[in-house]
Amino acid sequence: xxxxxxxxxxxxxxxxxxxxxxxxxxxxxxxxxxxxxxxxxxxxxxxxxxxxxxxxxxxxxxxxxxxxxxxxxxxxxxxxxxxxxxxxxxxxxxxxxxxxxxxxxxxxxxxxxxxxxxxxxxxxxxxxxxxxxxxxxxxxxxxxxxxxxxxxxxxxxxxxxxxxxxxxxxxxxxxxxxxxxxxxxxxxxxxxxxxxxxxxxxxxxxxxxxxxxxxxxxxxxxxxxxxxxxxxxxxxxxxxxxxxxxxxxxxxxxxxxxxxxxxxxxxxxxxxxxxxxxxxxxxxxxxxxxxxxxxxxxxxxxxxxxxxxxxxxxxx
Amino acid sequence: xxxxxxxxxxxxxxxxxxxxxxxxxxxxxxxxxxxxxxxxxxxxxxxxxxxxxxxxxxxxxxxxxxxxxxxxxxxxxxxxxxxxxxxxxxxxxxxxxxxxxxxxxxxxxxxxxxxxxxxxxxxxxxxxxxxxxxxxxxxxxxxxxxxxxxxxxxxxxxxxxxxxxxxxxxxxxxxxxxxxxxxxxxxxxxxxxxxxxxxxxxxxxxxxxxxxxxxxxxxxxxxxxxxxxxxxxxxxxxxxxxxxxxxxxxxxxxxxxxxxxxxxxxxxxxxxxxxxxxxxxxxxxxx
Numbered sequence: 001x002x003x004x005x006x007x008x009x010x011x012x013x014x015x016x017x018x019x020x021x022x023x024x025x026x027x028x029x030x031x032x033x034x035x036x037x038x039x040x041x042x043x044x045x046x047x048x049x050x051x052x053x054x055x056x057x058x059x060x061x062x063x064x065x066x067x068x069x070x071x072x073x074x075x076x077x078x079x080x081x082x083x084x085x086x087x088x089x090x091x092x093x094x095x096x097x098x099x100x101x102x103x104x105x106x107x108x109x110x111x112x113x114x115x116x117x118x119x120x121x122x123x124x125x126x127x128x129x130x131x132x133x134x135x136x137x138x139x140x141x142x143x144x145x146x147x148x149x150x151x152x153x154x155x156x157x158x159x160x161x162x163x164x165x166x167x168x169x170x171x172x173x174x175x176x177x178x179x180x181x182x183x184x185x186x187x188x189x190x191x192x193x194x195x196x197x198x199x200x201x202x203x204x205x206x207x208x209x210x211x212x213x214x215x216x217x218x219x220x221x222x223x224x225x226x227x228x229x230x231x232x233x234x235x236x237x238x239x240x241x242x243x244x245x246x247x248x249x250x251x252x253x254x255x256x257x258x259x260x261x262x263x264x265x266x267x268x269x270x271x272x273x274x275x276x277x278x279x280x281x282x283x284x285x286x287x288x289x290x291x292x293x294x295x296x297x298x299x300x301x302x303x304x305x306x307x308x309x310x311x312x313x314x315x316x
Numbered sequence: 317x318x319x320x321x322x323x324x325x326x327x328x329x330x331x332x333x334x335x336x337x338x339x340x341x342x343x344x345x346x347x348x349x350x351x352x353x354x355x356x357x358x359x360x361x362x363x364x365x366x367x368x369x370x371x372x373x374x375x376x377x378x379x380x381x382x383x384x385x386x387x388x389x390x391x392x393x394x395x396x397x398x399x400x401x402x403x404x405x406x407x408x409x410x411x412x413x414x415x416x417x418x419x420x421x422x423x424x425x426x427x428x429x430x431x432x433x434x435x436x437x438x439x440x441x442x443x444x445x446x447x448x449x450x451x452x453x454x455x456x457x458x459x460x461x462x463x464x465x466x467x468x469x470x471x472x473x474x475x476x477x478x479x480x481x482x483x484x485x486x487x488x489x490x491x492x493x494x495x496x497x498x499x500x501x502x503x504x505x506x507x508x509x510x511x512x513x514x515x516x517x518x519x520x521x522x523x524x525x526x527x528x529x530x531x532x533x534x535x536x537x538x539x540x541x542x543x544x545x546x547x548x549x550x551x552x553x554x555x556x557x558x559x560x561x562x563x564x565x566x567x568x569x570x571x572x573x574x575x576x577x578x579x580x581x582x583x584x585x586x587x588x589x590x591x592x593x594x595x596x597x598x599x600x601x602x603x
Contacts, residue, residue, distance in 0.1 A: 014441070019449060026460075029458070141593075144533075144585075144589060145582050145586035147578065149544050150560060150578030150581060153564070153578065154575075156567070157567055157574070243450075247452075248450045251545070256544075266456065270457070270460030271546065
């Protein structure tokens, strides 16, 4: 187990190292010299060579790339990503207040997904080949096909414009999250319910369920004590996809609903070619991604004893 | 003997049903929708009733009439024509992105899986890098640094997408590697190239085609999403996502301007999803 932990941890660290390199390289991908890119942003015009050279010296762009990378990383490790090209304020300071709204949105969406995704998938299995199954399959097909931003429009049209129940933008009250969460969540519910269905269909005919029924357990207990816990374990690994889908979706949804989160911040940065902010955000997101990946692997191992065993033998 | 067996399999595949009709009605509807959309997009220059940017300032925000089948937008442009031209752009970019992704990713995957060892290790660690960040975020970062424009959009999406194909193809190659027919082909003295072409590629093709048809939908969603936040296809070029943003302030006055582009995206993605499901069932029917 410790060997496994160590290996995964080192693997994660390696990927993190590479993503930091990727984030660092971003500024070199921009057309023109980095110093020029920054000056164009700052001055709003093409800078003179003297200006470019002065800034290059000030920022250290005239040093060899490897040294620059090491310097950038060591600053990044201390939380210093430089200043935003747009506002001039330190990137981290700008980023920090954005974390909570995004966490709220992501958390609520995850909750929403689990709350609806599992029952809809379960419905399909309980009524296999019946109405529930048809409904669930149709829903998952429609759900993954609806663009989240369009769903948001339709919801705004119904609940904000016609019924005037919910606000169209902003984040002041808890109910302000309702429309964003539904818009962002439906596709995730669709994906989850589909996986729950296929997973539980495989579980449904396992011998241990027959045994449970044979010993006289009522049907609901068979499901809640045996089928669900065993059948749904593999879905733990979904957490990674879930995170990816929510982060990607939140970029658009936060912009649409004017939620002051990381996604909205990121879009603004991309619009203004604000490279230090883009670098910091990419690194923040991929770090979270890698950590979640690591924890999922670990949780999966811990929950499923069979895997624990097999890994154990593998390592011997 | 070999021929008769093959033709039997072939016959079985077809008698299992025609891909278009024998499945459930939802699939049939989805695929028909898709055909209509693809045809009307490809034939937009011929079929579209108006030019996509022709303004009719006398009939702005008109509701659907015989003259404008889906109504007009705030500049009096015919929505149906714009939808058709927009479909052309989205489908073309999606096709380009996926072809490039398949070409680059598929080649890497083939090489990694086929040679194994340190080649595999090197390729896959490189791929891990691209997989360690959500595709949409990576595409945005690239657009933010490379700048706007159709070329950069296609490039950014390809860089974000190819890694998935590398992984898919590699895992397919690995699962085939120790199968008996591959070993047999090797034992019979088949060259690597021969085995790759005659045995690996045909076996991998099915899975890849299913994945491709599924991904067209995702790429189209990504293009629309990027355009929606102003970082994809730029106006005045018609695009489904940009049409939605343009329509946003007018949502209350002219809801049809919001509904139409959304339905276009939805039907396209829906169509590709049903197509991919149908292909999957057709190639590999379960139970």
